[in-house]
């Protein structure tokens with residue numbers, strides 16, 4: 001039985017493990033070297049564990065975590081922003097150590113960092129495609145944004161990790177699949193959230209619809225950018241030595 005202590009941050013009496021007002025866990029004894037080490041390890045690893053556990057839960061039951069956040073619940077599952085931040089960090093690591101393509105796409109706009117440009121370019125299209133495809137389902141904009149941020153970040157992380165593993169183990173790595181795997185998984189899981197039913201045919205129909213709208217939007221916009229300045233957008237150009245070896 002724990003006695004009541006006074007929270008040292010907000011001076012609220014605390015009966016359980018955590019202060020009900022500010023969330024601090026009150027200390028019951030002064031810090032010892034061992035507890036310092038345990039705490040340090042727990043912080044380093046729990047950060048990773050919570051985001052990766054969240055990604056796993058998003059894959060198993062996407063609607064649960066996405067609806068939970070949309071309904072305003074905070075603090076238990078990592079927020080969409082936190083998962084997105086991990087995606088950005090992984091993109092930066094990938095660019096530094098593997099190659100400058102993201103999901104197999106080379107995207108070069110002078111003066112813009114690739115990992116930011118990737119999201120700045122695709123995220124509006126993904127959102128528009130989701131909004132347009134699910135008009136009959138009357139889902140609010142915030143739910144589209146929450147779902148896409150969670151799912152796009154999660155699948156970006158998963159597909160990039162698998163791709164980089166394949167690049168590291170195989171010399172004859174087949175390029176070009178990663179983005180389409182990412183897009184396919186994203187639209188199917190987004191449909192699982194938005195359709196809100198276990199009707200398999202509806203999920204397939206809405207997945208295809210989202211992908212189609214997305215591709216049309218990208219082709220239109222990419223076409224406009226390309227016509228204005230063909231050098232500014234390069235997608236999947238083979239490396240020069242590969243071209244030479246074919247001749």
Ligand SMILES: [Zn+2]
Nearest residue numbers: 007010019022
């Ligand atoms: Zn407190």
